Amino acid sequence: MQLTALQLKDLMVGYLVFLTIYVGLYALFALGLNLQWGYAGLINFGHVAFMTVGAYTTVLLSSQGVPLILAVIAGIAIAALLGLLIGMSTLRLREDYLAIVTIGVSEMLRLVALNEDWLTKGSFGVRGFPLPLEHFDPNLIQKYLLIAILTVLAIFAAGQLWRGLRSQWREGKEIQGTSYQPTQKVSLLIWGIIGLGVILAIYVNGCFALLDYNYKAGLMLLVLWTVAIVYWGLELLAKSPWGRVLKAIREDEEIATALGKNVFWYKLQAFMLGGAIAGIAGAFYAWQLTTIYPSNFETLVTFNVWTMVVLGGAGKNPGALLGAIIFGLMML
Numbered sequence: 001m002q003l004t005a006l007q008l009k010d011l012m013v014g015y016l017v018f019l020t021i022y023v024g025l026y027a028l029f030a031l032g033l034n035l036q037w038g039y040a041g042l043i044n045f046g047h048v049a050f051m052t053v054g055a056y057t058t059v060l061l062s063s064q065g066v067p068l069i070l071a072v073i074a075g076i077a078i079a080a081l082l083g084l085l086i087g088m089s090t091l092r093l094r095e096d097y098l099a100i101v102t103i104g105v106s107e108m109l110r111l112v113a114l115n116e117d118w119l120t121k122g123s124f125g126v127r128g129f130p131l132p133l134e135h136f137d138p139n140l141i142q143k144y145l146l147i148a149i150l151t152v153l154a155i156f157a158a159g160q161l162w163r164g165l166r167s168q169w170r171e172g173k174e175i176q177g178t179s180y181q182p183t184q185k186v187s188l189l190i191w192g193i194i195g196l197g198v199i200l201a202i203y204v205n206g207c208f209a210l211l212d213y214n215y216k217a218g219l220m221l222l223v224l225w226t227v228a229i230v231y232w233g234l235e236l237l238a239k240s241p242w243g244r245v246l247k248a249i250r251e252d253e254e255i256a257t258a259l260g261k262n263v264f265w266y267k268l269q270a271f272m273l274g275g276a277i278a279g280i281a282g283a284f285y286a287w288q289l290t291t292i293y294p295s296n297f298e299t300l301v302t303f304n305v306w307t308m309v310v311l312g313g314a315g316k317n318p319g320a321l322l323g324a325i326i327f328g329l330m331m332l
Contacts, residue, residue: 010212016205017220018288023328024223025284030308030320031230032277038314039243040270041250043095045302046102050079050275052109052297054282056120059129059292068130072283079279083272091267106299114294127291133218146210146221153224154203160231161195164318198325223284227321230277234317246270247315 029051036042057075062068086105090098113120120126138146165188202224209217237243245266248256253263286292304327312323 009208013205013208013212014216016201017209017216019328020202020206020220021216021223021284021288023324024220024227025281025288026305026308026327027227027321027324028223028230028281028284029278029305030312030324031227031234031317032274032281033305034274034309034314034317034320035234035270035277036274038309038316038319039238039246039250040267041095041253042091042267042271042274043099044102044271044274045099045306046104046106046299047274047278047305048297048299048301049102049106049109050082050278051282051285051301052106052113053079053082054279055286055292055297056113056126056282057279058283059126059286060119063126063129068132072280075283076276076279079282080272080276083275084268087268087271091264091271103299103302106297106302110294110297113297120294123293123295125291125293126286129286131215131219131287131290132222134215136213136218138213143210143213146213146218147207149225150203150206150210150221153221153228154199156228157199158196160318161192161199165192165195219284219287226280226284230280231317231321238317242266242269250315 029047032050033044033047036044036047054075057078058068058071061071061074066074082105086098086101090101114122116122117124168188206217206220206224209220245256245261248259249261249263249266256266257263285296289296308323308327309320310323311326312319312321
């Protein structure tokens, strides 16, 4: 049976919406890990544990009638609490202890989710939980309002891309003087074109999806807004004295200690905040899948996000987004 051009367009739009949601939630996941490792130098091989806690807390509470926003806040809080418990016991030790403990905790939580049928339904998975905007049926005016919101996001993303490229240009000139290498100019130009192409593709496809609104289109807009807010907040923190202290600790924590900084407390804050962001990603992960199983939270998920952070460049929030986009393009 041959598909019509309209059916092919709908399939393509639906698939790109699916891909955009995945890139968005993994971008959140990568931003959390980048804060922990890229800024604070904390090696976390069990980052999926925070996603597991965020996902299960959100869906289990919302299934019991707790308002969705409160369920998400509870998931974020418990993910941060998990970071506190892990950090309090390991951050004073060598870095390899933290890596071992985190990967052990992530596997332990997965096994709890698999075996505690009374709570998580075990291998049968949790299904039928409330989803954000699932009953929202916008009229034409509301659809255009949603497109206007998406337009604001696209302008914000293009502005951040421009600022990032300009910052790279200035850093290159400071390092190499006035003679900036032609190959590096071309490299920045290529990355700028690719970035604008991705933004434009998401925007155009998002407009088509919102005009033919369904639940996944609303979830796409919600995850993009969340990524923008979290990214903006982390950029402010990275440029604040708090962020500069984290970078100093990453480079040489003994110097930070000699300057009177409470290194353990700063590490703990970064670990908890990174875990809380991963908890938000867990909620979106559950909403995207609409049914969650313990097998969705295997250790491989952590190493996927490590790949994203390394690909994009650790220690910079745009790098986490870039890594998530590259990883998403590999799924095409």
